[in-house]
Amino acid sequence: MTKTLEEIAAQLRDANKKVQLIYAFNGTGKTRLSRAMKNLIAPRIEGDDTPARNKILYYSAFTEDLFYWDNDLKGDGAAKLVIQPNSFTDWILVDQGQEVNITRVFQHYSKAALTPTFNQAYTRDNADGSKSEVKAFSEVTFTIEAGDDAKTDAFKISKGEESNFIWSVFYTLLETVVAELSIAEPDQRGTDQFNALEYVFVDDPVSSLDENHLIELAVNLAELVKKAPAQLRFVITTHSPLFYNVLHNELDLKKKPANDGCYLLERHADGSFTLNTKYGDANKSFTYHLHLRRMLEEAIAQDKVERYHFTLLRNLYEKTAGFLGHDKWGDLLNTAEGNKEAYVRLINTFSHSSLSTEQVADPTPQQKQTVKFLLDNLINNYGYWKQEAQNG
Structure with missing residues (x-):
């Protein structure tokens, strides 16, 4: 049920x-x-x-979502990861003073020299001439420690490093x-x-x-x-x-x-x-590839292809490409008629927007047909799939 x-x-x-x-x-x-x-x-x-x-x-x-970047493009200042006001980080940073342990965990899973620094309270000059108070532990800057107390200027870390920090x-x-x-x-x-x-x-x-x-x-x-x-x-x-x-x-x-x-x-x-x-x-237990195929075929048959099905299609291509030894999943589009780059852009547009659905319109009927076309390309052009269907 x-x-x-x-x-x-x-x-x-x-x-x-x-x-x-x-x-x-x-x-x-x-x-x-x-x-x-x-x-x-x-x-x-x-x-x-x-x-x-x-x-x-x-x-x-x-x-x-509690963290966002202030790149200070107009002020030409350091890029800062800003922490929105919330009781979660206030407790661990302000009340418990755990910034040293946060740094320990972060550096263990990233680079030992990549160092986060939490701000102390300060007064900020605003563009309109006014001033505002910035709370301690509400901003983080990142530098590379180079030894002998030398370090780089603060810079914006990668999305993967940001997720690691959070x-x-x-x-x-x-x-x-x-x-x-x-x-x-x-x-x-x-x-x-x-x-x-x-x-x-x-x-x-x-x-x-x-x-x-x-x-x-x-x-x-x-x-x-x-x-x-x-x-x-x-x-x-x-x-x-x-x-x-x-x-x-x-x-x-x-x-x-x-x-x-x-x-x-x-x-x-x-x-x-x-x-x-x-x-x-x-x-x-999972036989991921067969499960993905079944979900996509069900959506296509019922004309209910949605944004997230593009993510599933990409996962299916990635799984197959990895098994067959291809470096890029897009290599499997070489057997599909049409513009390979356009297919890659279409799949990426929808699969990378799963958490920002307001920015991407629902798939058009033609785009839904492309899901069927690309699924058929995978199944019909790679004997691996016929063998898996027999084993499944």
Whole structure:
């Protein structure tokens, strides 16, 4: 039976498990599920100013929205990563003073010399001649430490490094929370702000990491889950087979009855969802490529191709290209009639806009037909697919 994301969030809550691990393809709805879970566990109540983080901590694309770049193009100043006012970073930076540990985690997963520096409070001169106060720990600049106290000018880091930094803030918060809640007597803890914490929701942390660092991140996260007291329950979602497999093994989920707590989240053409129990790790269970093909064929048959289907099509091309030894998924378009570059642009336009749907119009009928055309190109021109269909 299909469900809404709100119903799936309720299913996860009612399962009452220490950890639930969910695999989902990009564009399926993992990030929206994190928001549905937050609204369920900590609904906004008029007149109640209790922060949601008192009951649930969550890391997702919404967490990254708390950070944005001020490139100061007019003032010719340093590029700064600005932290929007929020209780999440205020607690970990202002109240707990964890900037050193954030830097430690960040440098471990990136470059040891790449150094974030948090601002102290200062007064800013505005363009209209007025002045405004800038709070401490509301801006971050990044430099490369060159030795002998020398360093580069502040510069804008890459999107992957930015995601890594934001994860480092969240992970440091999570380390601190687990350490506090592991103190049995509440009155001996350094803070009572997390005494009522129930859930931690983690959605796809730092997908830009190389394999070695991604494995290490998964191992470290699994260790935190195992250290956490019984009151804390975790929901972890990912599109990465490697990240899923490491967590699956490190958390000993293969030893649970019927692979208790392991799922595949599917989105259907009508906008509904299914949360299916999965058995075994990703290599044994998901057959990603066949699943993607079925989802695309279903959408095409029902004339319900949407933006996210372009993401699925790209994933399918990437999976096939990797298996066949191609460096670029676009190489597989050489067998398709028409303009290869135009096909690449079309797929990239939709697949890179999954979180900014207001900027890209719905696919036109011709673009929907292109999805069918390019899926047929893959199936009809690569014998690998015929063999997989027999094996599937």
